[in-house]
Amino acid sequence: MQKIVRDADSGRRYTDKLVKVYTLAGDEIWVLIHIEIQGKADGSFNERLYRYNYRLVDCYPQHKVASFAVLTNQLNCKDLGCYQQSLWGTQMKFDFPVLNLQLWSNRFAELEANPNPFAVIILAQLIAHNTTDKQLLFEGKFRLIRQLYQRGYDRQDILELFRFIDWMLLLPKELELQLKHEVIKIEEEQKMAYITSIERFAKEEGETKGEIKGEAQTLLVLLKLKFGSLPEWAELKINSADKDQLDLWVEKFLTAESVESLLGY
Numbered sequence: 001m002q003k004i005v006r007d008a009d010s011g012r013r014y015t016d017k018l019v020k021v022y023t024l025a026g027d028e029i030w031v032l033i034h035i036e037i038q039g040k041a042d043g044s045f046n047e048r049l050y051r052y053n054y055r056l057v058d059c060y061p062q063h064k065v066a067s068f069a070v071l072t073n074q075l076n077c078k079d080l081g082c083y084q085q086s087l088w089g090t091q092m093k094f095d096f097p098v099l100n101l102q103l104w105s106n107r108f109a110e111l112e113a114n115p116n117p118f119a120v121i122i123l124a125q126l127i128a129h130n131t132t133d134k135q136l137l138f139e140g141k142f143r144l145i146r147q148l149y150q151r152g153y154d155r156q157d158i159l160e161l162f163r164f165i166d167w168m169l170l171l172p173k174e175l176e177l178q179l180k181h182e183v184i185k186i187e188e189e190q191k192m193a194y195i196t197s198i199e200r201f202a203k204e205e206g207e208t209k210g211e212i213k214g215e216a217q218t219l220l221v222l223l224k225l226k227f228g229s230l231p232e233w234a235e236l237k238i239n240s241a242d243k244d245q246l247d248l249w250v251e252k253f254l255t256a257e258s259v260e261s262l263l264g265y
Helices: 044-060 109-114 116-131 134-150 155-168 173-190 206-226 233-239 243-252 260-262
Strands: 033-037 064-073 082-087 090-094 098-100
Touching: 033 044, 033 109, 044 082, 044 090, 082 243, 098 260, 109 116, 116 134, 134 173, 206 233, 206 243, 206 260, 233 260, 243 260
Parallel strands: 033 064, 064 098
Antiparallel strands: 082 090
């Protein structure tokens, strides 16, 4: 993907993966799927999706291309999903599907009953964006974690989803400690040892330095997944930050438009 977007004249752009897929009938096909995920769309969002799409088509003319957008924190998406222009009888129109996660805000029961792991991810997103009260955030986070044991997932899936929920829904230290004890109770009741085996739960409260280092490394991984390779100044700034600053960056990570806007370069 890098060679497709490196010469874009609309600023820094990154995309993630190209995936080879099979149809439900078992036929092997090649399609190129671009999924753009962000908190809110800016004024150039529709055009940017069009740019990605036509660059993919230009680079791989023998394959079909599909583009999708996922908005995690935008109430109104009615102006998204279409880019068009016309001049002197020449017209061009590009339509693409837009998934607005906020439309699921009143469908929590449906999401909680859905065994698809992405239902958990959507729930975490909705709680993170729509909950300001710390006690309600604690209750929402604990409910999600408890449900991981009830969905029939294997150990690795539970651990991966827990890590996502844990970084998505940040709590004050005293509520994190309370959450830790509640999770331990669940595992004792169900005779499981999934979540509490995670390294951060095995640390003593006094190991602040190690916690900061772990949070910094996690934030670096998240930023690289979202924006691609990071400039040296960004890594230095993250590795030298204190816990309060790291917590703030992690909280704003999903809606950040660029590394520079998040870290204040």
